[in-house]
Amino acid sequence: MMLKSVPDMQADFLTRSLLLEENYEDVMGQLDGKVKEKDGESCGNNVVLPNAYAATFHRFVTDSSHSLADHSLLMKEENKKMATIFAKYEAIWTDNMKDLRQQAVLIENQIIKLSGKLAKFNCYVIHDSDSD
Numbered sequence: 001m002m003l004k005s006v007p008d009m010q011a012d013f014l015t016r017s018l019l020l021e022e023n024y025e026d027v028m029g030q031l032d033g034k035v036k037e038k039d040g041e042s043c044g045n046n047v048v049l050p051n052a053y054a055a056t057f058h059r060f061v062t063d064s065s066h067s068l069a070d071h072s073l074l075m076k077e078e079n080k081k082m083a084t085i086f087a088k089y090e091a092i093w094t095d096n097m098k099d100l101r102q103q104a105v106l107i108e109n110q111i112i113k114l115s116g117k118l119a120k121f122n123c124y125v126i127h128d129s130d131s132d
Helices: 006-031 057-131
Strands: none
């Protein structure tokens, strides 16, 4: 801070004073109950409507209700689509699980058969190596 030149300090001072003035105006406006006019943005508990809705609130209400109704129809359609897709995948998954269970049974039977053959083979190999 001490190494700044005088013009830099003056510019910094002016910037801070302008920011303070702007914040002061915002605070005083909020204390007076005035809402800063921004098109379609919300400010605290108050919502500033776009200028098209400022004339009649009834238009805003009807447009909002139509929008929500359309949204609910779209959501119902999407839910139906998702339910049918889920049902298809569930059917595929259950079929795959049946196939995998059958393959597991076949593999288990092969393991049982081959383990007996492996035991016999080990006995022969051990007996042959002992006789040498």
